[in-house]
Amino acid sequence: QVQLVQSGVEVKKPGASLKVSCKASGDTFTIYGFSWVRQAPGQGLEWMGWISAYNGHTNYAQNFQGRVTLTTDTSTTTAYMELRSLRSDDTAVYYCARTIAASRHFDYWGQGTLVSVSS
Amino acid sequence: QSALTQPASVSGSPGQSITISCTGTSSDVGTYNLVSWYQQHPGKAPKLMIYEVSERPSGFSDRFSGSKSGNTASLTISGLQADDEADYYCCSYAGSNNWVFGGGTKLTVL
Numbered sequence: 001q002v003q004l005v006q007s008g009v010e011v012k013k014p015g016a017s018l019k020v021s022c023k024a025s026g027d028t029f030t031i032y033g034f035s036w037v038r039q040a041p042g043q044g045l046e047w048m049g050w051i052s053a054y055n056g057h058t059n060y061a062q063n064f065q066g067r068v069t070l071t072t073d074t075s076t077t078t079a080y081m082e083l084r085s086l087r088s089d090d091t092a093v094y095y096c097a098r099t100i101a102a103s104r105h106f107d108y109w110g111q112g113t114l115v116s117v118s119s
Numbered sequence: 120q121s122a123l124t125q126p127a128s129v130s131g132s133p134g135q136s137i138t139i140s141c142t143g144t145s146s147d148v149g150t151y152n153l154v155s156w157y158q159q160h161p162g163k164a165p166k167l168m169i170y171e172v173s174e175r176p177s178g179f180s181d182r183f184s185g186s187k188s189g190n191t192a193s194l195t196i197s198g199l200q201a202d203d204e205a206d207y208y209c210c211s212y213a214g215s216n217n218w219v220f221g222g223g224t225k226l227t228v229l
Contacts, residue, residue, distance in 0.1 A: 059216035104212035105155035105170035
């Protein structure tokens, strides 16, 4: 069955960088895209960006442009999200979600990675 | 891209039906029949419930249904059950590989 397994809890200081991984299994990696979605404590879901695992094309939400980079490694079927210049308001749970190209929805989600940014 | 508008909370008794609205704009909900809905229980990852406005993933309960009119999409849950108590989020494709979520609705089963 399809599984997305994310890397573990991260504790960072303001100004640092973060890289979260999302290991996919159970299906052909390169026919899908992967989106990243975050959820601040007690808040709603916020879409951050999308990457095609087929050709590496990306698109980022305006709020994150210049600070986020999405990549994939097809040899290990892993998607990555790097976020730079961390601030305290980046404290959130970060999710990866497999993205279906034709119908533009997120059918499988990772378990989430808790990121805490504090001095 | 502004978030889609959802009511903060809705409630209903077991067995009843409830509807959650999701209002966007002509740039997202109004243009694309690509609205999806996600259920999130506390401390858990979101789970897909509806895609393409009204399609259910294979094997999912037909108590959940979706619709759209103009810039507003809706999720209806019939025959409410205790386990339906959760947060619900709508999401719309907004073109050029952009997506936008609603602010979320907390469903309470009385």
